Amino acid sequence: xxxxAGARDLMTRHLRExxxxxxxxxxxxxxxxxxxxxxxxxxxxxxxxxxxYILILxxxxxxxxxxxxxxxxxxSVVALTGAVSAVVVIRMGMPWYVGVIAALVVGLLVGMxxxxxxxxxxxxxxxxxxxxxxxxxxxxxxxLDNVSLSPFGGTYxxxxxxxxxxxxxxxxxDVFTLVIFxxxxxxxxxxxxxxxxxxxxxxxxxxxxPTFIVKIVxxxxxxMWFGYQLSTYRGLPLVLVILAVLIIVYALVTxxxxxxxxxxxxGGNRHAAELSGVKVRRINFWVFVNMGxxxxxxxxxxxxxxxxxQPAAGNMFELDxxxxxxxxxxxxxxxxxxxxxxxxxxxxxxxxxxxxxLMGVPQSIQQVVKGLxxxxxxxxxIWNKRRAAAAR
Amino acid sequence: MSTILEMxxxxxxxxxxxxxxxxxxxxxxxxxxxxxxxxxxxxxxxxKVLSGxxxxxxxxxxxxxxxxxxxxxxxxxxxxxxxxxxxxELALVPYLSVAENIFLGNETRNRFGLIDxxxxxxxxxxxxxxxxxxxxxTTPVSQLGVGKQQLIEIAKALSKKVKLLILDxxxxxxxxxxxxxxxxxxxxxxxxxxxxIIISHKLNEIADIADRTTIIRDGxxxxxxxxxxxxxxxxxxxxxxVGRDIENRYPHRTPDIGDEVLRVEDWNxxxxxxxxxxxxxxxxxxVRAGEVVGIAGLxxxxxxxxxxxxxxxxxxxNIRGKIFKDGKQIQVRDVAEAISHHIAYATExxxxxxLNLLDDIRHNVSSAGLxxxxxxxxxxxxxxxxxxxxxxxxxxxxxxxxxxxVGKLSGGNQQKVVLSKWLYTDPDVLILDxxxxxIDVGAKYEIYxxxxxxxxxxxxxxxxxxxxxxxxxxxxxxxxxxxxRITGEVPVADATQERLMELMTIERDQPLPTKELxx
Numbered sequence: 001x002x003x004x005a006g007a008r009d010l011m012t013r014h015l016r017e018x019x020x021x022x023x024x025x026x027x028x029x030x031x032x033x034x035x036x037x038x039x040x041x042x043x044x045x046x047x048x049x050x051x052x053y054i055l056i057l058x059x060x061x062x063x064x065x066x067x068x069x070x071x072x073x074x075x076s077v078v079a080l081t082g083a084v085s086a087v088v089v090i091r092m093g094m095p096w097y098v099g100v101i102a103a104l105v106v107g108l109l110v111g112m113x114x115x116x117x118x119x120x121x122x123x124x125x126x127x128x129x130x131x132x133x134x135x136x137x138x139x140x141x142x143x144l145d146n147v148s149l150s151p152f153g154g155t156y157x158x159x160x161x162x163x164x165x166x167x168x169x170x171x172x173x174d175v176f177t178l179v180i181f182x183x184x185x186x187x188x189x190x191x192x193x194x195x196x197x198x199x200x201x202x203x204x205x206x207x208x209x210p211t212f213i214v215k216i217v218x219x220x221x222x223x224m225w226f227g228y229q230l231s232t233y234r235g236l237p238l239v240l241v242i243l244a245v246l247i248i249v250y251a252l253v254t255x256x257x258x259x260x261x262x263x264x265x266x267g268g269n270r271h272a273a274e275l276s277g278v279k280v281r282r283i284n285f286w287v288f289v290n291m292g293x294x295x296x297x298x299x300x301x302x303x304x305x306x307x308x309x310q311p312a313a314g315n316m317f318e319l320d321x322x323x324x325x326x327x328x329x330x331x332x333x334x335x336x337x338x339x340x341x342x343x344x345x346x347x348x349x350x351x352x353x354x355x356x357x358l359m360g361v362p363q364s365i366q367q368v369v370k371g372l373x374x375x376x377x378x379x380x381x382i383w384n385k386r387r388a389a390a391a392r
Numbered sequence: 393m394s395t396i397l398e399m400x401x402x403x404x405x406x407x408x409x410x411x412x413x414x415x416x417x418x419x420x421x422x423x424x425x426x427x428x429x430x431x432x433x434x435x436x437x438x439x440k441v442l443s444g445x446x447x448x449x450x451x452x453x454x455x456x457x458x459x460x461x462x463x464x465x466x467x468x469x470x471x472x473x474x475x476x477x478x479x480x481e482l483a484l485v486p487y488l489s490v491a492e493n494i495f496l497g498n499e500t501r502n503r504f505g506l507i508d509x510x511x512x513x514x515x516x517x518x519x520x521x522x523x524x525x526x527x528x529x530t531t532p533v534s535q536l537g538v539g540k541q542q543l544i545e546i547a548k549a550l551s552k553k554v555k556l557l558i559l560d561x562x563x564x565x566x567x568x569x570x571x572x573x574x575x576x577x578x579x580x581x582x583x584x585x586x587x588x589i590i591i592s593h594k595l596n597e598i599a600d601i602a603d604r605t606t607i608i609r610d611g612x613x614x615x616x617x618x619x620x621x622x623x624x625x626x627x628x629x630x631x632x633x634v635g636r637d638i639e640n641r642y643p644h645r646t647p648d649i650g651d652e653v654l655r656v657e658d659w660n661x662x663x664x665x666x667x668x669x670x671x672x673x674x675x676x677x678x679v680r681a682g683e684v685v686g687i688a689g690l691x692x693x694x695x696x697x698x699x700x701x702x703x704x705x706x707x708x709x710n711i712r713g714k715i716f717k718d719g720k721q722i723q724v725r726d727v728a729e730a731i732s733h734h735i736a737y738a739t740e741x742x743x744x745x746x747l748n749l750l751d752d753i754r755h756n757v758s759s760a761g762l763x764x765x766x767x768x769x770x771x772x773x774x775x776x777x778x779x780x781x782x783x784x785x786x787x788x789x790x791x792x793x794x795x796x797x798v799g800k801l802s803g804g805n806q807q808k809v810v811l812s813k814w815l816y817t818d819p820d821v822l823i824l825d826x827x828x829x830x831i832d833v834g835a836k837y838e839i840y841x842x843x844x845x846x847x848x849x850x851x852x853x854x855x856x857x858x859x860x861x862x863x864x865x866x867x868x869x870x871x872x873x874x875x876x877r878i879t880g881e882v883p884v885a886d887a888t889q890e891r892l893m894e895l896m897t898i899e900r901d902q903p904l905p906t907k908e909l910x911x
Contacts (some may be wrong), residue, residue, distance in 0.1 A: 202774040256773065258766045265759055268748030275706060275737065275745055276760040276813070277728040337751040 019380070020329060020344050027348060038358055041233035044226065049160065049305065051350035052239045053078065053298040056345055057321035058328075059250045060294035062342035065325050066254075067287045068267040068334025069118060069125030073110075073132030074295045074321060078314030079140040081106050081299030086149040086309030089156055096156035103296045110136065110358035111292020115285035125288070133318070141311050150308030158238065160305035165235030173231040180236055182225030184244070185220045192216060239301055246297070251339045263287060267334030323370070325350055327377040348373070396421040396587050397442075397556060402453035403875045404437055404446060408803055411437040412451070413611040419556070424578055424588045426602035426619075426627055428595070434611040435591045436480075439558050443477040444470040448506040457556070474555030478545045480564060486534035491516035493533050494548045519547040525578055539570030546577065557581065558589045563597060575601050597625045607632035625890050642865030643837065645844045650681035650866065652719065653852040654735070654821045658712035661694075661701040661876075671697045671708060679821060679852040684843060686867035686884075695856045696740055699823045703737035704730040717820075720796060731760060736819035738810050740826035742803075742855070746810045749799035753791065754780040756798050756809050761816040783812035787842060804835025811842055822846060823854045828862065831884045840866055862887045875900040 031038045081103040089099035117128040167176040254260035265273040328345025330337025397419040404412040444464030452721040455462040516529035524541045607614040614632045617624045663670035679685045689695045700707035704727035737743040757780045780794040787808045828836040872880040872895035880895035
């Protein structure tokens with residue numbers, strides 16, 4: 001197979017995925033052209049801080065969706081875990097980490113509860129999590145006695161609002177931030193190189209050396225520019241580090257681990273998976289447990305960001321997370337979807353909200369636009385599948 | 393009598409496969425016209441072209457119906473002209489009533505735009521009387537047997553003012569009484585002026601009912617014969633369908649049989665939901681290294697149920713019996729355990745149970761043996777690709793590379809992916825359930841060759857098949873299964889289709905023949 005044909009083949013196979021990247025880039029360029037402040041250091045930092053918890057939810061959600069399920073309860077779980085943490089830290093005066101641990105434990109229990117009903121009783125995730133949405137919202141009201149608790153303050157507040165800054169001094173920009181981004185870029189280049197070498201060793205087709213170098217340099221340039229922007233403002237947000245670690249870990253788990261592959265197998269064809277020795281129930285159970293834990297992480301980040309736990313926190317978060325997955329190429333019938341795609345999908349939602357806010361677009365119009373984007377993204381997906389089927 | 397339908401040099405291509413290569417068919421008014429051909433010969437494709445499932449433009453050639461050239465864009469267009477097809481898999485909605493099914497998509501409305509159910513039920517009752525079915529039109533379809541459902545399909549066709557009725561394997565799932573009733577009905581309809589095209593594998597049935605028969609092989613019309621002609625024997629039809637000597641359909645193999653690998657004793661299985669209904673009764677059988685053992689049985693005999701209950705209790709409940717592997721008794725409580733004992737089961741329904749059609753060849757090949765690729769929970773992706781490429785080459789899966797989605801492959805190539813997947817688990821015993829169902833003649837030969845390679849490598853192979861010639865062609869020994877009991881064991885040298893059929897039809901309360909032969 002020659003290199004050119006290989007590249008074209010990759011393009012057609014990944015039209016859906018590459019289409020998302022193009023759409024994302026186009027959106028960024030559009031908003032940058034419409035509003036010079038869009039790409040400012042201040043605003044880029046804001047986007048990360050404001051949407052990190054949606055992205056964290058989307059990581060778990062894409063796994064649930066790939067398994068052929070859905071979780072509507074995550075918004076309520078964000079509220080509940082934040083509330084528990086607030087009770088522990090604010091009302092009981094315990095240290096910040098006890099609050100975090102309490103939230104994570106509650107998330108784990110919530111996940112086990114939902115996983116039990118889905119996997120071992122056989123109730124569709126849609127129903128279980130619809131019930132959970134009411135259940136956990138109600139529990140949130142109970143835990144908080146219907147009032148907001150604030151402020152967390154101290155270290156807990158820093159989780160979503162803190163920055164790594166000035167650790168290595170600065171000259172108008174934060175050196176530490178740039179060093180971290182430099183390491184990240186180097187790590188990316190090395191892993192790409194090793195994967196390329198591995199492919200060559202197994203005699204697979206790879207992109208040509210110039211293409212490879214252009215790709216690495218382009219990614220490095222964009223990332224370093226982004227890092228530089230952050231460094232000129234307040235430095236590296238702590239929550240970005242949390243998010244990056246989660247993305248890397250879950251990208252690996254979904255693509256390279258046996259557990260991840262079993263999720264795709266179950267979502268793609270449950271019966272075939274069962275007859276291939278996959279323990280379908282166990283997979284469904286752990287997918288929901290994982291979602292619960294990630295929802296509690298989002299709950300901690302969100303309560304920290306708000307510096308408060310509110311009874312109505314996290315309302316409609318599930319819809320943003322689900323939209324991120326579908327915009328990012330997940331299939332409504334399961335079996336298809338990637339963490340990376342969901343992240344881009346989430347960023348598209350984030351960039352659209354933020355960009356429209358900067359331009360002063362009213363909330364009503366923002367909702368309309370976001371709704372249409374979701375609809376068109378899935379319509380494109382279906383059109384794309386039909387086109388592929390017609391080519392048979 | 394005049395020609396009602398003429399199909400001229402119909403050609404239909406799928407990527408990599410020419411399903412139809414210039415088929416001609418002419419059907420006379422008021423006749424029952426049979427179409428014969430092997431699986432994959434192109435019969436169903438031809439009927440899909442005729443009924444507009446494959447719309448005009450996706451094939452070449454002409455369809456002339458009642459003197460007009462037809463350009464059907466969809467199945468609705470052909471039904472408007474009175475061409476109705478009844479598919480092998482019945483298309484009834486189980487929870488709707490008989491009348492609701494009959495008028496589904498064709499409801500007549502009163503002047504308020506609402507359905508007048510009294511009128512609909514009344515007309516449904518008339519249609520049911522025409523097809524000789526004495527059921528209440530308000531009965532849900534799910535409460536009726538397959539034979540009655542088939543009649544409802546015909547009633548539905550009659551409600552559409554059918555002129556040309558196409559039946560795809562209408563009696564495949566019916567018992568003898570229901571079949572006879574259906575064939576009688578077709579004669580009545582012929583007398584009423586309805587033309588029928590019937591696709592069937594049952595040659596005696598065709599000899600019984602058809603006025604003329606068109607034989608199709610490898611996407612081409614071989615001949616159309618008049619069944620009134622004494623020269624139109626079943627042998628002639630078979631010769632036309634197969635087109636070569638029977639011997640050449642199965643690759644030669646010299647058996648080299650070793651020790652017993654798997655033995656199943658006194659196997660009993662109950663129905664998974666209907667308590668007390670026994671599906672398998674006291675089944676015992678064994679298979680040896682380097683041996684191909686066939687299991688013959690009619691539909692509903694419990695072939696798949698037997699295999700799946702052994703394969704990690706994937707079917708049934710209250711499973712009792714013993715399994716011995718290499719002489720030692722083993723426990724097989726789930727599929728993972730079966731795989732760890734080197735037992736493999738390739739399902740009869742690859743799309744529903746065998747493959748993840750959304751994923752590529754690579755991931756499907758590794759899906760049952762993922763543990764081998766991932767010693768510590770992480771999959772070695774490069775090794776995985778290499779493995780898939782090796783199987784692509786050795787099993788001759790026709791595709792440019794292994795990153796193609798299996799949903800895009802032909803049936804034969806999909807079956808090779810299923811076999812690759814199980815071969816990668818290093819099985820000692822392979823249970824192949826209908827390994828050549830729905831695949832074309834050439835690919836069948838390849839599958840047989842692969843089976844031969846398996847046994848040559850010392851594996852034991854159990855083949856479940858409803859095609860007796862196939863079992864006789866590839867097995868060393870054949871067990872017959874009837875109503876959940878193993879009713880006979882015959883070395884292939886002593887087996888004939890008649891002998892096997894006799895054993896396959898022993899009913900539950902009849903005594904079993906004493907074992908004549910012990911190999």
